[in-house]
Amino acid sequence: MSTLTRSSSLPYxxxxxxxxxxxxxxxxxxxxxxxxxxxxxxxxxxxSPVPGHDAPTFAVTRESILDALxxxxxxxxxxFTMPLDLFGIDYPDRNERFDVVYHLLSIKNAERIRLIxxxxxxxxxxxxxxxxxxxxxxxxEVFDMFGVRFEGHYNLRRILCHEAFQxxxxxxxxxxxxxxxxxxxxxxxxxPIITVEPEHHDFEQVTLNLGPSHPATHGTLRxxxxxxxxxxxxxxxxxxxxxxxxxxxxxxxTYNQVVPFTDRLNYCSAYINNVGYAMTxxxxxxxxxxxxxxxxxxxxxxxxxxxDHFVCIGANLVDLGALTNFWYLFQPRxxxxxxxxxxxxxxxxxxxxxxxxxxxxxxxxxxxxxxxIVDMIPKxxxxxxxxxxxxxxxxxxxxxxxxxxxxxxxxxxxxxxxxRATGVPYDVRVANPYLGYETYDWDVPVADGGDTYARYLVRxxxxxxxxxxxxxxxxxxxPDGPVMVDDPYIALPPKExxxxxxxxxxxxxxxxxxxxxxxxxxxYFQVEGAxxxxxxxxxxxxxxxxxxxxxxxPCFAIYQAFRHMIVGQTVPDLIAALGSLxxxxxxxxx
Amino acid sequence: xxxxxxxxxxxxxMERLYLPEILxxxxxxxxxxxxxxxNMKQLPTIQYPEVKRVxxxxxxxxxxxxxxxxxTTRCVACYMCSTAxxxxxxxxxxxxxxxxxxxxxxxxxxxxxxxxxxxxxxxACPEDAIYMTRDYEMAIDTRxxxxxxxxxxxxxxxxxxxxxGWRPYYGSMTKxxxxxxxxxxxxxxxxxxxxxxxxxxxxxxxxxxx
Numbered sequence: 001m002s003t004l005t006r007s008s009s010l011p012y013x014x015x016x017x018x019x020x021x022x023x024x025x026x027x028x029x030x031x032x033x034x035x036x037x038x039x040x041x042x043x044x045x046x047x048s049p050v051p052g053h054d055a056p057t058f059a060v061t062r063e064s065i066l067d068a069l070x071x072x073x074x075x076x077x078x079x080f081t082m083p084l085d086l087f088g089i090d091y092p093d094r095n096e097r098f099d100v101v102y103h104l105l106s107i108k109n110a111e112r113i114r115l116i117x118x119x120x121x122x123x124x125x126x127x128x129x130x131x132x133x134x135x136x137x138x139x140x141e142v143f144d145m146f147g148v149r150f151e152g153h154y155n156l157r158r159i160l161c162h163e164a165f166q167x168x169x170x171x172x173x174x175x176x177x178x179x180x181x182x183x184x185x186x187x188x189x190x191x192p193i194i195t196v197e198p199e200h201h202d203f204e205q206v207t208l209n210l211g212p213s214h215p216a217t218h219g220t221l222r223x224x225x226x227x228x229x230x231x232x233x234x235x236x237x238x239x240x241x242x243x244x245x246x247x248x249x250x251x252x253x254t255y256n257q258v259v260p261f262t263d264r265l266n267y268c269s270a271y272i273n274n275v276g277y278a279m280t281x282x283x284x285x286x287x288x289x290x291x292x293x294x295x296x297x298x299x300x301x302x303x304x305x306x307x308d309h310f311v312c313i314g315a316n317l318v319d320l321g322a323l324t325n326f327w328y329l330f331q332p333r334x335x336x337x338x339x340x341x342x343x344x345x346x347x348x349x350x351x352x353x354x355x356x357x358x359x360x361x362x363x364x365x366x367x368x369x370x371x372x373i374v375d376m377i378p379k380x381x382x383x384x385x386x387x388x389x390x391x392x393x394x395x396x397x398x399x400x401x402x403x404x405x406x407x408x409x410x411x412x413x414x415x416x417x418x419x420r421a422t423g424v425p426y427d428v429r430v431a432n433p434y435l436g437y438e439t440y441d442w443d444v445p446v447a448d449g450g451d452t453y454a455r456y457l458v459r460x461x462x463x464x465x466x467x468x469x470x471x472x473x474x475x476x477x478x479p480d481g482p483v484m485v486d487d488p489y490i491a492l493p494p495k496e497x498x499x500x501x502x503x504x505x506x507x508x509x510x511x512x513x514x515x516x517x518x519x520x521x522x523x524y525f526q527v528e529g530a531x532x533x534x535x536x537x538x539x540x541x542x543x544x545x546x547x548x549x550x551x552x553x554p555c556f557a558i559y560q561a562f563r564h565m566i567v568g569q570t571v572p573d574l575i576a577a578l579g580s581l582x583x584x585x586x587x588x589x590x
Numbered sequence: 591x592x593x594x595x596x597x598x599x600x601x602x603x604m605e606r607l608y609l610p611e612i613l614x615x616x617x618x619x620x621x622x623x624x625x626x627x628x629n630m631k632q633l634p635t636i637q638y639p640e641v642k643r644v645x646x647x648x649x650x651x652x653x654x655x656x657x658x659x660x661x662t663t664r665c666v667a668c669y670m671c672s673t674a675x676x677x678x679x680x681x682x683x684x685x686x687x688x689x690x691x692x693x694x695x696x697x698x699x700x701x702x703x704x705x706x707x708x709x710x711x712x713x714a715c716p717e718d719a720i721y722m723t724r725d726y727e728m729a730i731d732t733r734x735x736x737x738x739x740x741x742x743x744x745x746x747x748x749x750x751x752x753x754x755g756w757r758p759y760y761g762s763m764t765k766x767x768x769x770x771x772x773x774x775x776x777x778x779x780x781x782x783x784x785x786x787x788x789x790x791x792x793x794x795x796x797x798x799x800x
Contacts, residue, residue: 257676260708324619331634345648345722345756351708359713360648383622387615392608395601425593438591447596457596495758498716505716512670512714 023521025054057114069131080104085552086138088146110431124149134413137560145170160240190224192234216575219585235563242589250549254515263349266587269308269530278353280525280536284518291479293357298435302466308530309459316579357484398452402565402577413557416532422450428528452580515544531582553587649755650707652725655743664719667695674714679704703736709756722756
């Protein structure tokens with residue numbers, strides 16, 4: 001037994017499994033007190049605090065939800081100005097079966113709150129577009145998935161499922177195995193809403209279809225633009241081509257089985273999704289991964305971020321005709337993927353976390369390899385910098401292209417580099433630090449203008465800052481110890497013990513067959529993804545399968561604003577701006 | 591932690607002239623060209639399939655089923671792997687050995703088109719029976735061939751560790767994984783590849799031939 005990596009002495013003598021107990025968040029008292037304070041200030045009886053959550057949570061009635069949202073947004077102290085997420089949860093046994101959850105973010109206080117409205121399938125909710133325009137696609141998604149209607153929404157149609165789809169996929173009584181065939185005649189014609197008055201009435205207006213397999217969309221996005229001469233005067237988008245029922249599949253799989261699915265959200269930086277999901281479930285379980293695992297998670301997350309920015313900048317420049325940079329950026333990216341492959345055996349979709357830590361320790365030469373990569377990255381980034389940043393063609397293609405103001409960006413729920421390019425220094429790693437980001441010395445880059453050029457500048461600097469973080473992390477070295485928590489109800493026992501001991505075999509068997517069973521409750525956790533805040537909302541009913549997993553995909557919020565950013569410009573501008581938003585179809589379509 | 595403001599400097603007159611910047615850019619590309627010309631070994635391009643990259647010992651490639659010394663499969667058809675599989679790509683049918691009363695798989699199919707190569711089956715196996723190899727060349731010409739059965743998966747006993755990939759972890763691995771190649775100047779294998787002959791010559795015959 002000398003080769004064991006974990007020191008636990010089985011049989012396990014710790015506390016019994018937490019099965020069927022309610023979840024008590026670590027900050028429950030602070031959250032309850034904060035909820036009371038907010039309810040008192042906003043008042044009017046609109047907000048009734050629901051205690052026991054990890055963030056201030058309120059039950060709101062259908063009638064007062066708009067007033068509550070408006071009051072929270074306009075209050076100068078709380079300033080919940082950003083619409084973060086809007087989703088449904090189905091409890092079919094209840095009279096009003098749907099919970100519609102509004103998540104709001106206050107950038108000023110780095111604080112999130114939740115408003116829960118109950119409704120049934122027949123009673124519509126008032127559309128909140130008048131208060132938060134950024135809930136546009138989120139309301140459509142709730143309608144698509146649950147059949148909850150929003151009165152006053154200008155375009156309430158399906159968004160992720162196709163037109164021939166019958167029923168509402170995330171309702172609990174919807175059979176996950178059901179399939180619907182989409183035929184050619186069902187495909188809806190996109191009809192762009194004209195938002196700019198055409199200048200030239202002597203031209204015929206042309207509606208041009210772009211995608212879903214257009215080389216510049218780098219994914220399956222479909223757009224239709226109405227052109228007046230060369231100017232785009234109207235635009236409509238259709239998404240859902242890569243919809244893989246991520247959230248429905250989570251409900252039929254165990255907590256650990258969801259990890260490979262999260263890979264496929266933002267596949268350019270899959271590891272950050274892995275970490276975000278695992279940390280959410282760890283929060284629900286009330287555990288923390290060991291220090292060594294957290295350190296490895298941090299290093300690999302930053303490498304993922306760099307790789308994602310490489311893909312974004314590289315592909316964006318290819319769209320603009322600058323192919324060379326793509327090769328320069330993909331060479332260090334290749335090294336990063338190699339590092340992942342050495343750690344876990346897969347390059348792009350690592351699945352290199354488990355709930356409670358990592359499945360296996362890193363190779364012995366992990367830090368040297370990481371050091372070699374961070375020494376290599378700046379050379380290539382500097383080459384791209386020299387080629388592009390002061391280049392006149394690039395300037396003229398990107399300056400003032402696809403601009404968005406800071407107010408609009410917040411209104412639409414922008415996060416990540418696209419928000420920082422408008423000058424708002426909001427980064428989850430600073431606002432709500434996790435994995436020890438607060439102990440590192442690094443800066444948040446911002447730019448002004450919010451256009452394609454600003455987004456390029458921010459991403460380039462973020463690569464350098466990530467390199468800075470990794471350098472410090474390497475210098476500190478990996479802490480000794482295990483990479484997995486010592487709890488047989490969460491972590492699989494060492495294989496040698498499984499082969500040789502009865503108790504370990506039983507723990508192993510129980511964990512594979514019955515999975516991890518977290519306490520009953522719900523929690524939200526967010527990490528800074530490569531293109532914004534990636535949040536997971538997990539509802540547990542105490543069984544081995546999550547009752548509901550909600551992912552907050554950052555590009556979903558960003559892409560809905562694309563129409564507003566691009567109207568009035570030309571099709572070549574659209575290509576340039578689209579690449580700089582880093583829309584990843586896997587994440588956009590869940 | 592601070593905030594850095596990225597400056598948007600206007601282009602200078604020199605930069606607006608366009609040509610000097612182009613020449614500077616050409617300088618960068620020519621430097622790369624010359625560096626690569628005189629340093630062909632450092633090129634990241636691999637002349638696949640003539641030359642192959644070496645993947646790490648943890649590579650999650652095609653599966654194999656291991657055997658005991660006497661040649662019987664280690665698998666006892668306990669369904670742990672198919673339960674743990676997030677993609678539901680493993681189908682097992684259990685039988686009983688009349689002589690030893692041992693359970694064993696009569697049918698063991700993996701649909702490689704469904705498989706997402708996450709390695710959960712290896713982690714779940716309590717019998718050391720399923721491993722992943724470093725075999726990543728799995729091209730097939732019909733969908734039916736994507737389903738591999740016992741005949742394609744079972745390897746003879748005492749299989750060399752060389753082509754093995756993701757195996758049982760948490761202390762059972764004989765040595766901590768070693769790094770494979772690292773992009774430029776990486777470790778490469780030149781043909782022929784004697785030890786890479788697939789464990790079964792009928793690899794990807796397809797169907798449920800077992």
